Amino acid sequence: xxxxGIAIRNISRNVRRSILSVTATLVATMAxxxxxxxxxxxxxNIGENVSDFISGNVRIRNTEYDANEYMMPIQFRxxxxxxxxxxxxSEPGVTSVVERIPFGAGVYRENDxxxxxxxxxxxxxxxxxxxxxxxxxxxxxxxxxxxxxxLGPTLAKELGVKVGDKITLLAQTMRRGTNAITFTVSGIVVxxxxxxxxxxxxxPIDRAQRLLGMGGAATEILVKLDDPAGxxxxxxxxxxxxxxxxxxxxEAKSFDQISTILxxxxxxxxxxxxxxxxxxxxxxxxxxxxxxxxxxxxxxxIGTIGALGMTGGEIVRLFFYEALTLAVTGAVAGMIVGGGxxxxxxxxxxxxxxxxxxxxxxxxxxxxxxFQLGTxxxxxxxxxxxxxxxxxxxxxRAAKIEPVEALRTI
Amino acid sequence: MKFLxxxxxxxxxxxxxxxxxxASAIAVGLAMYIFxxxxxxxxxxxxxxxxxxxxxxxxxxxxAGYYENLRRMPLQDGIENPGPLLAKLGSLGVAATPxxxxxxxxxxxxxxxxxxxxxxxxVIAVDxxxxxxxxxxxxxxxxxxxxxxxxxxxxxxxxxxxxxxxKVGYPITIVTRGRGGFYQTIDTQIVGxxxxxxxxxxxxxxxxxxxxxxxxxxxxxxxxxxxxxLPLGGNFDGRVEALASQLGVPSYHxxxxxxxxxxxxGAIPAEGGAQAAGGLTMVGWRDLAKDYLSIAVAKQxxxxxxxxxxxxxAAVGVSxxxxxxxxxxxxxMGMMRAMGMQDGxxxxxxxxxxxxxxxxxxxxxxxxxxxxxxYMVARGIDIFAMLRNMDVGYRIASxxxxxxxxxxxVIAFVVGILMSVLVAYFxxxxxxxxxxxxxxxxx
Numbered sequence: 001x002x003x004x005g006i007a008i009r010n011i012s013r014n015v016r017r018s019i020l021s022v023t024a025t026l027v028a029t030m031a032x033x034x035x036x037x038x039x040x041x042x043x044x045n046i047g048e049n050v051s052d053f054i055s056g057n058v059r060i061r062n063t064e065y066d067a068n069e070y071m072m073p074i075q076f077r078x079x080x081x082x083x084x085x086x087x088x089x090s091e092p093g094v095t096s097v098v099e100r101i102p103f104g105a106g107v108y109r110e111n112d113x114x115x116x117x118x119x120x121x122x123x124x125x126x127x128x129x130x131x132x133x134x135x136x137x138x139x140x141x142x143x144x145x146x147x148x149x150x151l152g153p154t155l156a157k158e159l160g161v162k163v164g165d166k167i168t169l170l171a172q173t174m175r176r177g178t179n180a181i182t183f184t185v186s187g188i189v190v191x192x193x194x195x196x197x198x199x200x201x202x203x204p205i206d207r208a209q210r211l212l213g214m215g216g217a218a219t220e221i222l223v224k225l226d227d228p229a230g231x232x233x234x235x236x237x238x239x240x241x242x243x244x245x246x247x248x249x250x251e252a253k254s255f256d257q258i259s260t261i262l263x264x265x266x267x268x269x270x271x272x273x274x275x276x277x278x279x280x281x282x283x284x285x286x287x288x289x290x291x292x293x294x295x296x297x298x299x300x301x302i303g304t305i306g307a308l309g310m311t312g313g314e315i316v317r318l319f320f321y322e323a324l325t326l327a328v329t330g331a332v333a334g335m336i337v338g339g340g341x342x343x344x345x346x347x348x349x350x351x352x353x354x355x356x357x358x359x360x361x362x363x364x365x366x367x368x369x370x371f372q373l374g375t376x377x378x379x380x381x382x383x384x385x386x387x388x389x390x391x392x393x394x395x396x397r398a399a400k401i402e403p404v405e406a407l408r409t410i
Numbered sequence: 411m412k413f414l415x416x417x418x419x420x421x422x423x424x425x426x427x428x429x430x431x432x433a434s435a436i437a438v439g440l441a442m443y444i445f446x447x448x449x450x451x452x453x454x455x456x457x458x459x460x461x462x463x464x465x466x467x468x469x470x471x472x473x474a475g476y477y478e479n480l481r482r483m484p485l486q487d488g489i490e491n492p493g494p495l496l497a498k499l500g501s502l503g504v505a506a507t508p509x510x511x512x513x514x515x516x517x518x519x520x521x522x523x524x525x526x527x528x529x530x531x532x533v534i535a536v537d538x539x540x541x542x543x544x545x546x547x548x549x550x551x552x553x554x555x556x557x558x559x560x561x562x563x564x565x566x567x568x569x570x571x572x573x574x575x576x577k578v579g580y581p582i583t584i585v586t587r588g589r590g591g592f593y594q595t596i597d598t599q600i601v602g603x604x605x606x607x608x609x610x611x612x613x614x615x616x617x618x619x620x621x622x623x624x625x626x627x628x629x630x631x632x633x634x635x636x637x638x639x640l641p642l643g644g645n646f647d648g649r650v651e652a653l654a655s656q657l658g659v660p661s662y663h664x665x666x667x668x669x670x671x672x673x674x675x676g677a678i679p680a681e682g683g684a685q686a687a688g689g690l691t692m693v694g695w696r697d698l699a700k701d702y703l704s705i706a707v708a709k710q711x712x713x714x715x716x717x718x719x720x721x722x723x724a725a726v727g728v729s730x731x732x733x734x735x736x737x738x739x740x741x742x743m744g745m746m747r748a749m750g751m752q753d754g755x756x757x758x759x760x761x762x763x764x765x766x767x768x769x770x771x772x773x774x775x776x777x778x779x780x781x782x783x784x785y786m787v788a789r790g791i792d793i794f795a796m797l798r799n800m801d802v803g804y805r806i807a808s809x810x811x812x813x814x815x816x817x818x819x820v821i822a823f824v825v826g827i828l829m830s831v832l833v834a835y836f837x838x839x840x841x842x843x844x845x846x847x848x849x850x851x852x853x
Contacts, residue, residue, distance in 0.1 A: 017738075070529060111486050278442065
């Protein structure tokens with residue numbers, strides 16, 4: 001108690017020094033918190049876009065289709081998907097379920113055919129899945145049963161079409177015949193992924209089935225869960241129930257089991273891991289330097305209290321308490337400032353559209369940094385541990401010096 | 411003055427510990443900044459290099475109408491009779507090669523492929539004898555062989571082949587539309603696989619000879635682009651401008667054609683940008699890159715945000731240690747003033763000392779940064795070798811290299827010294843404003 005009391009008094013006695021020492025911890029903590037929020041924002045953004053537009057949290061496909069997905073072998077389909085969609089919807093923890101048909105097609109023009117990515121969707125269900133109604137920029141969404149499509153603004157410009165114009169889609173059917181349907185462009189939708197704006201056309205799923213000669217079948221069923229962390233377990237459970245309930249050729253996979261997405265995410269994780277590591281090294285040297293400086297400059301003081309009769313152990317403890325108090329203050333302030341900054345940026349967003357020019361990763365143009373409490377607390381704890389440990393070594397050295405020697409240093 | 415310098419020097423060597431701690435704060439900050447900057451720059455350079463070597467070339471000449479509709483690849487907007495232009499480029503000493511790029515649907519049939527299916531692809535038709543002047547595909551062939559001038563086969567990107575489970579020798583049918591809009595079916599086979607450091611190419615490349623494409627698509631000698639090799643560094647845009655005006659074609663910048671160029675006699679100018687059908691335009695890789703697929707990992711990670719954060723930490727580290735070093739010596743300053751040293755002299759002595767610490771720190775920091783850079787430039791680290799045991803989908807062979815950035819190294823060196831002096835100035839001034847007795851009482 002006595003020692004902690006002295007420690008507190010020491011801190012308030014030399015305010016300037018305390019402030020400097022706190023600043024170091026504060027800035028180091030803050031910078032790392034901001035960096036990790038930024039990284040967290042990118043990660044969440046990739047996750048959301050992948051789940052909205054590519055894989056859902058869990059994806060059900062025909063095993064054969066999945067094995068050869070790059071050839072788009074639409075003959076491997078989910079027959080009569082509606083009962084299955086209803087059944088999964090009724091399961092606990094499921095937010096939204098949709099059926100989709102991705103297909104390759106060409107927009108027929110006089111002299112050439114423009115390749116596009118088609119996606120047959122159930123527009124009513126997609127309001128709850130990809131939030132299609134919020135993406136609509138102009139016109140209206142297609143109605144089921146009508147030959148209507150919506151497309152991205154970049155593609156619309158390239159094709160020279162406006163709302164109300166007609167386009168003809170040309171595609172290979174399930175049985176490798178060629179089929180064409182003329183659609184009216186009912187609206188323009190702006191996707192959060194620049195890549196999709198220049199290539200994707202959304203059509204009602206019944207029209208896609210007609211174009212591809214698929215009857216009532218779909219290619220995939222995507223499931224969104226209340227808690228994406230449970231995707232893997234849900235996929236496993238779903239897979240086993242599929243085979244026992246008369247769908248032996250179907251398989252459910254969670255988004256992180258899909259290899260292309262996995263490779264993208266792993267790559268991002270590794271790069272961010274490296275950057276994070278460098279930050280910790282740099283921040284640690286700043287913390288260690290500042291703390292060592294504080295102790296070193298006080299060798300004379302240590303000599304004085306040593307001469308007055310304080311033991312070595314007590315001196316070390318005194319300086320450790322002091323450093324600990326300063327570190328906790330700095331780390332807490334750093335977490336608050338960094339957290340506040342992250343939350344602020346998280347609301348405004350960082351416009352990366354210049355930086356992301358020509359990049360075709362699954363990130364949106366605007367990144368919203370994401371404040372994560374757990375990570376922030378860990379970073380704060382790390383700063384506290386480094387700063388207070390860094391005090392022990394020089395304090396021990398100083399405590400060992402003869403008081404007379406210590407008093408001589410200026 | 412000589413006395414002041416020698417006093418500062420004595421102080422530096424007398425308080426060895428303080429000098430070491432402060433200088434090391436500067437050194438670590440600078441070294442880290444130089445290293446991270448070099449690394450991020452290296453990653454960006456590498457992706458630029460991959461883009462230019464395998465996708466965009468440094469610059470391309472295209473018909474204006476073709477460039478306007480680059481993704482649609484309209485064959486009717488081609489460069490008719492490219493011979494004279496190629497000859498002129500040759501006489502100017504610019505390496506050039508013609509290419510025709512068109513979209514087609516690859517039809518895959520069961521046996522030998524595992525299933526029936528189809529994929530749309532961008533087919534690049536090259537002249538195998540001249541393509542190497544600009545691109546580097548011959549050395550990227552990982553299986554099978556490169557194209558020959560009378561070849562009817564195709565090269566395929568290694569990842570695309572892996573995805574399609576295609577092997578060398580497999581037959582493929584390409585359905586496309588020729589010049590004028592007629593349908594054409596090209597029966598061909600894979601003669602080689604290409605594995606480049608460019609992921610976009612590995613995932614999408616389908617390449618045939620321009621001779622075969624000319625025949626199948628009834629191009630009658632028309633090509634869709636002429637790709638040029640120009641040195642990338644320095645004033646690249648200026649070089650593009652100069653060459654474009656020599657050729658009498660407008661060059662393209664940030665989406666608008668430059669209008670200063672006076673077309674040479676015989677060249678048809680592109681009016682109001684690109685509508686005129688016969689007009690040619692020259693486009694540099696930066697403008698081309700917008701329409702290509704390459705992945706710039708460095709940009710993706712927001713390098714400027716990272717560098718700012720690194721700078722903040724380093725700057726706080728340097729200024730904190732320095733401030734502390736000077737503040738703690740108020741007492742010493744009081745003593746020197748009491749002994750009769752002039753304020754101006756004292757200030758100078760302390761600033762010299764700060765500059766000395768800055769110099770030591772900067773020298774060590776720059777040396778360490780340069781050393782780390784040198785290793786990363788010469789050897790690089792294979793990030794993904796560490797992931798060998800993980801299933802990352804593709805086999806990404808990606809050794810990450812750094813790039814030299816002399817400008818940042820010099821700036822870091824100067825900033826290291828200047829910042830030390832600047833930071834030292836304030837506490838020195840404060841101590842000099844206090845009365846001598848106050849100075850001496852200060853602990």
